[in-house]
Amino acid sequence: MKPSxxxxxxxxxxxxxxxxxxxxxxxxxxxxxxxxxxxxxxxKPIAACLPLLFVGKHFEFNPSDDQTPYELFAVTSLIFxxxxxxxxxxxxxxxxxxxxxxxxYRLSDTAIxxxxxxxxxxxxxxxxxxxxxxAYLFDSPLHAQGFFSLGVLPILAIAGFGLALPLVxxxxxxxxxxxxxxxxxxxxxxxxxxxxAMPTNGPLYYINFFNPISYLIxxxxxxxxxGNFTHPNFFLVSCAAVLIVFSAGFxxxxxxxxxxxxxxx
Amino acid sequence: xxxxxxxxxxxxxxxxxTLSFAVEFENASKFQFNRFELGRKLGFLSLFRRSIAGNSAxxxxxxxxxxxxxxxPSQSHFVILCTQRDAQVALTRILGGLTxxxxxxxRVAGVTQIVSTKARMQRxxxxxxxxxxxxxxxxxxxxxxxxxxxxxxxELFKAQELENxxxxxxxxxxxxKMNYFTTLFSPAEVxxxxxxxxxxxxxxxxxxxxGKTAIYIACRAKFPTAVFDQGSILHEGKFLxxxxxxxxIENFENLTTLDQVVAASEQSxxxxxxxxxxxxxxxxxxxxxxxxxxxxxxxxxxxxLDADKxxxxxxxxxxxxxxxxxxxxPNPPQVLPEVFVAVGIRxxxxxxxxxxxxxxxxxxxxxxxxxxxTLSIPRMPLLPGIYGINxxxxxxxQVLDKICWDECFEVVEGDFYRTGPKEVVPVxxxxxxxxxxxxxxxxx
Numbered sequence: 178m179k180p181s182x183x184x185x186x187x188x189x190x191x192x193x194x195x196x197x198x199x200x201x202x203x204x205x206x207x208x209x210x211x212x213x214x215x216x217x218x219x220x221k222p223i224a225a226c227l228p229l230l231f232v233g234k235h236f237e238f239n240p241s242d243d244q245t246p247y248e249l250f251a252v253t254s255l256i257f258x259x260x261x262x263x264x265x266x267x268x269x270x271x272x273x274x275x276x277x278x279x280x281x282y283r284l285s286d287t288a289i290x291x292x293x294x295x296x297x298x299x300x301x302x303x304x305x306x307x308x309x310x311x312a313y314l315f316d317s318p319l320h321a322q323g324f325f326s327l328g329v330l331p332i333l334a335i336a337g338f339g340l341a342l343p344l345v346x347x348x349x350x351x352x353x354x355x356x357x358x359x360x361x362x363x364x365x366x367x368x369x370x371x372x373x374a375m376p377t378n379g380p381l382y383y384i385n386f387f388n389p390i391s392y393l394i395x396x397x398x399x400x401x402x403x404g405n406f407t408h409p410n411f412f413l414v415s416c417a418a419v420l421i422v423f424s425a426g427f428x429x430x431x432x433x434x435x436x437x438x439x440x441x442x
Numbered sequence: 443x444x445x446x447x448x449x450x451x452x453x454x455x456x457x458x459x460t461l462s463f464a465v466e467f468e469n470a471s472k473f474q475f476n477r478f479e480l481g482r483k484l485g486f487l488s489l490f491r492r493s494i495a496g497n498s499a500x501x502x503x504x505x506x507x508x509x510x511x512x513x514x515p516s517q518s519h520f521v522i523l524c525t526q527r528d529a530q531v532a533l534t535r536i537l538g539g540l541t542x543x544x545x546x547x548x549r550v551a552g553v554t555q556i557v558s559t560k561a562r563m564q565r566x567x568x569x570x571x572x573x574x575x576x577x578x579x580x581x582x583x584x585x586x587x588x589x590x591x592x593x594x595x596x597e598l599f600k601a602q603e604l605e606n607x608x609x610x611x612x613x614x615x616x617x618x619k620m621n622y623f624t625t626l627f628s629p630a631e632v633x634x635x636x637x638x639x640x641x642x643x644x645x646x647x648x649x650x651x652x653g654k655t656a657i658y659i660a661c662r663a664k665f666p667t668a669v670f671d672q673g674s675i676l677h678e679g680k681f682l683x684x685x686x687x688x689x690x691i692e693n694f695e696n697l698t699t700l701d702q703v704v705a706a707s708e709q710s711x712x713x714x715x716x717x718x719x720x721x722x723x724x725x726x727x728x729x730x731x732x733x734x735x736x737x738x739x740x741x742x743x744x745x746x747l748d749a750d751k752x753x754x755x756x757x758x759x760x761x762x763x764x765x766x767x768x769x770x771x772p773n774p775p776q777v778l779p780e781v782f783v784a785v786g787i788r789x790x791x792x793x794x795x796x797x798x799x800x801x802x803x804x805x806x807x808x809x810x811x812x813x814x815x816t817l818s819i820p821r822m823p824l825l826p827g828i829y830g831i832n833x834x835x836x837x838x839x840q841v842l843d844k845i846c847w848d849e850c851f852e853v854v855e856g857d858f859y860r861t862g863p864k865e866v867v868p869v870x871x872x873x874x875x876x877x878x879x880x881x882x883x884x885x886x
Binding site for chain 2: 187190191194195198199201202205206209275277278280281282283284285435436438439
């Protein structure tokens with residue numbers, strides 16, 4: 178196929194449609210033998226938040242100069258963090274679960290990304306109303322500038338894809354990737370100011386400072402809760418770094434996935 | 443890291459051709475791990491050892507292709523017989539674009555599509571229509587193409603009442619057939635069949651193959667040979683080729699049983715270049731095997747022709763047809779006595795029709811070194827089915843050459859009596875000319 182805008186558009190739409198079918202098939206299968214069924218997709222994000230809220234409120238992780246209730250602060254951050262982490266885990270998940278489909282059909286390279294993106298969108302759509310509910314319960318206003326925080330969501334998702342895509346071919350051969358990926362999530366979670374405010378000094382400050390995910394969490398959170406656009410330069414640098422990492426990861430995935438499938442047991 | 447290294451060592455090109463060939467392998471090599479020997483515990487060591495040894499085959503690998511050359515003409519029906527099952531699977535995946543070559547080049551004129559009864563994305567809770575739509579999407583059709591294709595398959599099987607049923611409630615055989623026709627109806631230019639199926643809808647099958655190249659990759663030699671134009675054998679990484687189908691089947695069976703290749707003559711193996719054949723020559727160093735029958739006349743191929751004298755793999759009952767037997771005399775000049783030609787049509791081992799030239803006192807003298815005998819049947823009497831052919835050239839004293847084909851051609855429903863379509867379907871094997879009258883002069 179010759180590279181042209183029409184062919185690229187055709188490839189993207191084909192990839193999206195293939196991803197849609199991959200997502201739909203897996204979504205049906207996932208909750209087939211459960212009592213709660215599709216309600217698990219609502220229960221899971223809430224259940225994950227509760228212990229963190231309890232501990233964070235106890236140790237007063239929220240910023241001292243901020244009037245925003247900690248519950249709202251933490252849930253908002255967690256929802257944005259989940260966009261990034263769900264994008265990463267679902268990319269690995271679909272790559273693993275659909276390996277037979279990928280090995281039997283010439284799927285578009287964007288099919289797995291599309292399936293993961295649809296999953297991310299669905300989970301965000303189901304969990305974001307909790308922010309509105311909490312804002313109403315705590316009588317804490319959300320700012321109109323928060324609308325622009327939706328523009329950060331694709332960047333967060335792309336960051337997740339960029340992290341997971343190069344690992345998909347390896348994960349088809351070595352299951353260690355799946356076993357160890359959770360630990361990576363834990364490390365990344367606590368190295369970014371998700372459930373706590375970014376400190377002003379100390380080693381954790383420097384870890385947060387140099388972690389690009391920090392700004393991808395802080396910026397939409399402050400836009401929504403405070404109406405401010407903080408750290409604009411670092412945010413733009415983070416976006417550029419995310420796009421570069423994603424591009425390299427996508428190219429590697431495109432070149433190596435077929436070779437990795439040859440070594441499937 | 444090893445995968446990164448391997449990625450940059452892989453060099454395979456898939457692009458458009460300007461020649462008349464649909465598929466071209468050029469110095470193609472593909473080495474594949476024997477999956478059951480590669481254990482996970484030693485996975486890293488095996489990979490490390492392979493990366494040190496380079497891309498040459500090691501103990502853990504077998505050669506699917508080893509500097510292989512092959513050119514498949516456009517719009518032909520080409521069969522590749524593989525002596526190893528793993529090679530068949532791997533070659534299907536290579537031609538389908540699902541895996542890369544280790545080295546060399548594969549050029550394809552157009553898009554390839556593997557036609558198969560299996561659908562990996564099949565889920566039991568999907569409805570039939572959605573399953574077919576998703577299958578069409580996975581093989582790369584646009585939305586409109588996908589819906590059109592799905593509708594066509596559902597109408598072919600008259601399965602309108604089943605389209606919203608879940609797959610778990612539908613017979614697996616029906617789903618498998620619908621998967622097959624869904625992939626068959628795709629707009630790909632090159633269709634790859636991982637086996638030779640006897641299908642339920644021959645007209646739809648034939649219509650789907652018009653203007654396309656069909657490549658059949660099989661492990662067994664039992665299939666209707668009249669369907670195919672040419673063939674090749676994939677043995678130990680190389681494409682071997684013969685100039686006629688009887689030789690192809692014979693060589694394949696010898697390779698799989700005796701591991702030797704039957705020589706076309708008593709000389710060292712070299713396949714003759716024929717204008718009608720694909721332009722590949724392969725010379726083997728194995729010693730030739732003696733044939734049982736010394737051949738002064740050699741039957742090369744049989745072609746089934748329709749009423750317009752065009753090659754056909756299906757003949758309608760009642761239509762005129764021709765059987766064209768190509769021969770050659772290996773060692774001219776040779777004075778031959780008058781020869782007779784015999785074509786026997788059978789089902790299984792049971793003979794049905796004996797079209798022997800001796801029966802009509804037809805013999806042939808002073809035949810040229812190469813030529814064709816043509817048998818004409820004004821009205822095919824056989825009822826629908828798959829039939830085999832025995833063909834022999836003989837003198838009065840001995841048989842000069844005899845070739846047998848199983849399941850060679852197919853007879854489909856036709857109009858033997860020229861009375862138009864009827865609701866009643868004749869049973870039996872033959873149609874014969876007959877008449878009915880009422881005798882009014884007879885008194886009780």
